Amino acid sequence: EAGVAQSPRYKIIEKRQSVAFWCNPISGHATLYWYQQILGQGPKLLIQFQNNGVVDDSQLPKDRFSAERLKGVDSTLKIQPAKLEDSAVYLCASSLYGTSGxxxxFGPGTRLTVT
Amino acid sequence: QKEVEQDPGPLSVPEGAIVSLNCTYSNSAFQYFMWYRQYSRKGPELLMYTYSSGNKEDGRFTAQVDKSSKYISLFIRDSQPSDSATYLCAMSLRSNDYKLSFGAGTTVTVRA
Incomplete structure (x- = not known):
């Protein structure tokens, strides 16, 4: 069974630029999560999708972050414009049943550096 | 005060030693407790989970939960260099609660 795929693996941008991350969950997994993991901290949930609907985006900074999951499979997380404090690893995760922690x-993550 | 506190280490031990990791938490409503292992440049992978207080053993790994003290532990016996990773504790309120509260992670190096 293939795992969660993410791309790119690394990205360096300047502040105020925009960036997008892509995630392909495990086949058949209805639920998809995006986490932000700042260096030295545990992952923090940004948004959860159930199929193509948003279940929880309470911790997503909506003024600059957006996410979509078209057709209930792949997902894209976008940051526009980026700030220095957005430097982190962005992890995508998926689950089959959708509710159990x-x-x-988890995928391998995208390491973002904002300069 | 953070909801979940975990000593970031780093922890360096010789091969074969017992590794002891722990987390404390402030929310007494947490019921499910998990340990994730995260290798460098990889995503976290679930090692073990336990419900409420008690012990759970899986091979060389033992997880303990003491809800009265709001303290959880992970022990790794006969540690191997392949155990070198960051270990994250996580907890949730219910089994069907997708919202996990993570500790900051402890980085462990097992020296050959």
């Missing part, structure tokens, strides 16, 4: 499978 014990069943989330």
């Amino acid at each position: 014990t069943e989330q499978y």
Whole structure:
């Protein structure tokens, strides 16, 4: 079974530029999560999708972050404009049943550096 | 005060030693407790999860939960260089609660 795929793996941009990350979840997984992991901290949930609907985006900075999951499969997370404090690893995870925290499978992440 | 506190280490031990990791938490409503392992440049992978207080063993790994003290532990016996990673504790309110509260992670190096 292929795991969660993410691209790009690394990205360096200047502040005020925009950037987009892509995630392809495990086949058949209805739920998709985006996390932000700042260096030295644990992952923080940004947004959760169930199929192509948003379940929870309470911690997504909506003035600059946006995410979509068209057709309930792949997802894109965008930052526009980026700030220095957005430097982090952005992790995508997916789960089959959609509700249990014990069943989330993580991708390798995209490491973003904002200069 | 952070909801979940975890000593970031780093922790360096010789091969074969017992590794002891722990987290404390402030929310007494947490019921499910998880340990994730994260290798460098990889995403976290679930190692173990336990419900409420008690012990759970899986091979060389033992997870302990003491809800009265709001303290959880992970022990790795006969540690191997392949155990070198960052270990994250996480917890949630219910089994069907997708919202996980993570600790900051402890970086462990097992020296050959």
